[in-house]
Amino acid sequence: MWNTCELLAAKEESDFYQSMFRSWKLAFNDLTPNVQTLLFICSALDCRDIWFDLLKPRGASADLVDGLLPDIVAFEKFLAELDNASQARVPVPRKQHGVSYKLRGFSIHPIFEKMLHLLVNDDRGKTVNYINAAIRVVGRSIFSLTPSQYSSRVVRYLPHAVSCFNGVLKLQAEGIEIEESTWPFLEQVGRIFIDCGSLRRANLFYGEARKAIEGRKKVSKQQKQWYYVILNSQGTLYTDEGDFEKAWENFRLVLQYIKRRQFPAAECGSYKATVLANFAVSLRKDGRLQAAEKRFKQALKELDAPCAQGYWPRVRVCKIRHQLGVLYAHQKDLSRAQTALEEAKAEFNTLISHDGEGLAPAKRSRPYQLDFHNALDPQNMPYRYSVAQDLAAVYQERGEQRKAREELQEARDGLTKMFGAESPYVLNHTWHEIQIFEKQFLENVGQLDEAEKLHKDYDKLLELQRRCFGPDHFYTLRTIGTRGIFHYHLVGRFPGHVERAREDLQVAHQGLKHLPNTHDKARVMLYLAKVYGLEGREEASKAFDEVIDLCNARTGKSCREGLWVEIMTDAVFRRAVFLCQICDRANPAARQTLIRALQACKGSVRPWAEKELEKVYRESGRAV
Missing domain, CATH: 1.20.1440 (de novo design (two linked rop proteins))
Structure with missing residues (x-):
């Protein structure tokens, strides 16, 4: 049976094998299905509807859940072995989204989505095996996605990530160690929380992941490598939270580890550049511009090394040039800022795939080995649009209003086409847009009708954010806070803005207390005091x-x-x-x-x- 399944997976002409499988399905009806085989065939041929048809007659009972669990775990392990074997064979030319790509979770996820839902909602299903399997399945599913696919689907993974999070806490509480084969996927699951804006949960998850490794008496070299991968990601998380001292401590530890040549030589320079860039972004966000510039330039120097050539290093160079442009803008060196951002945008456009939906495909490491591409270069939105936002702000500063609006419109159109008008990416872009227009209004001492238009823009954005994120989410509260600060700046120009500022800032302050x-958060508190x-x-x-x-x-x-x-x-x-x-x-x-x-x-x-x-x-x- 396995030989037949492997043959199926190697073929691109799925219509013939679809009909063959349908005849096999009849044979399964009178028997307990071999879930390993069935799942594998479904994932290889993308026959998720057939799989759900087999589930429906049996219902979603606890007996079904308990019966499926061992097979799910066994299948998940088999999949890893198969992927190992496929890496050892001579590669065969395949389409961009060929079957081998799907095997790493792309088409497996919809099937496991149903399974995980059944298991998560049944307490008896939360066994040690399930927790480890769930983390690996979710991590592998994320790993297999291209940046644009990940961007549009990341919210779907959040319930599964929460289940993994609760599972890790359960294991820690009972003193049970996480399996070593699960470690490479912990970073991926934590990344879901960061990209969904759940920073507190991400922090706790990374903390528990660190404890799982730190609690071991014997730690292998590869386990240590994953520990430092988690340290780096946790450092970026601390940066997002504004806890810069902790972020810098993490980055220094990772850089010291790299200095001792503990990472693979082929990846060392490229990975060091990533950590240095993360360090520099953290310094820049805290206003330490000279120190940040120094580390950005160190990162670029690392990427000049022979071992750091190729597609993903080029992506890193673009990202560093982008961040340097932002840095120069903070230093009010607008000419250099514009040059750096325009270069970054032009280079990114050459790296965009022909369908315009994301970065061009590239060879990637296996998910259960060290991955410096997906884990350490998360593309939580197509990066060219992030560059366009910052480039628009620079054009605005230089008085080039038309160019600024063109950049903002290009970013809005691209994000709307990819993710929809009410997606988190478009809403965050709208927030950046309002900040740029607000700054222009305040500098030019605009009229009352312009102020009211900005207020309506804030109202519309808040309505969408409450619907998308919820009323207590950081992004929603941040918008309320920035609207309150906007009203504060209008005090003395137009009547009634003291009350408006106080109301918004009090609401934002109350919500941010628990974040x-x-x-x-500090700016909201400061302006409320003002x-x-x-x-x-x-x-x-x-x-x-x-x-x-x-x-x-x-x-x-x-x-x-x-x-x-x-x-x-x-x-x-x-x-x-x-x-x-x-x-x-x-x-x-x-x-x-x-x-x-x-x-x-x-x-x-x-x-x-x-x-x-x-x-x-x-x-x-x-x-x-």
Whole structure:
């Protein structure tokens, strides 16, 4: 039987074998089906409807679940062995989405989706074997997808990832070790949580995965490699959460491990470049621009090495050029920013496959070996559109409004065509669009009708985000917070915006309380405190103190730069201004408080603080 199945899998002309299988199906009707064989044939021929027909007469009973479990586990192991064997054979030219590609989970997933649903909803099904098998099945399914397929389907995998997460917690609670064959797939499952915006769950999952490996007395070389792969991914997660110190610690550990030449030589330079780039992005997001630029250039140097040539290194070079462009934009070096972003976009366009749906296919490692392509280069959206967003922002800064709108429209059209008008990718693009138009409006001192249009854009986006993500999701709360900050900036220009700002910022602050401490959360807290200060509320002082405490916890005593420091010094100075407003401005102690606060101010906060101090001195009748 297995020889016949293997023969089927090697053929492209499936119509003939479809009819053959239908005749076999009649023989199975009077017997307990051999689930291994049946599943394999279904996946090879994409006969999922036939498989579901066989399931339906038997129902979704607990007996069925218990009966299927051993066969599912056995089949999953057989699939890995078959994939190993197919790698050893001489490769045969196949279509882009040929059967061998499907064997790695592409067409298996719809079948297992039903199986996993049955198993997950039955407590007796949550055995050790099932938990390990589920992680491997979900991980292999993700591995097999191209970037654009992954982007459009990742939300479908979230319930299965949650099941894997609960399974890992169950094993840890009972002191049961995760099987070694499962480790390569832990990183993939964690990636689902990150790309679905569930950062807290991703953090816990990676934490449990680390414990599973750290708890072992004997760890092989390959197991250590996977441990450091998880460290790198966890570092990117810490960056997303704004916990930069932890991110940098993880990246340093991985780089030290690479320095000891523990990774395969063929992958070492390329992988080191990935870690350096992740490190640089983390530094850039914290406002440490010089240190970030240094590491970006180190990463590019690694990709010049002979061992780092090929398709995926080219992708990495494009991504690093993109991030360098963003860095130059932060440094206000708009000419270099535009050049870097245009080069990145042009190179990405040459790497796009002929159907326009994603990056061109490339040879990839087996999922149960170290994979530096999928795990460490997640394409959670077609990357050229991410470049287009940042390029539009640079065009906007340079006053090239037409080019900016063209880039934004190109990105919107491409994402809408691929994922639909209400997909997470289009909604996140809309958020970036609004930020660009809002910045233009504030710089040009726009009119009331323009402000109302932006407000309607926010309302429409929020309606879609609540429907797509839910009311308590980070993306929804972030939009409410940025709308509140927009209203704050309109105070003094148009009436009624203090109340609007307070309402939005209070809602965002309440929702973000239970989420990780990111820059977005700190900014919402800061602007809420500013609104309280404008209204002369007593709780303003306490609100400023909360911002200062949050930033202090994030930065540490040795930190002297970065966005956390900027937010903190802004809060310190505005708290001092608020205290002066509620007491006598001529009071020497109040002025001294302001002077000390000014000395601590960093970055973009300082010019504003200097003007505010001048105003205090003038009002007190003293020379500046």
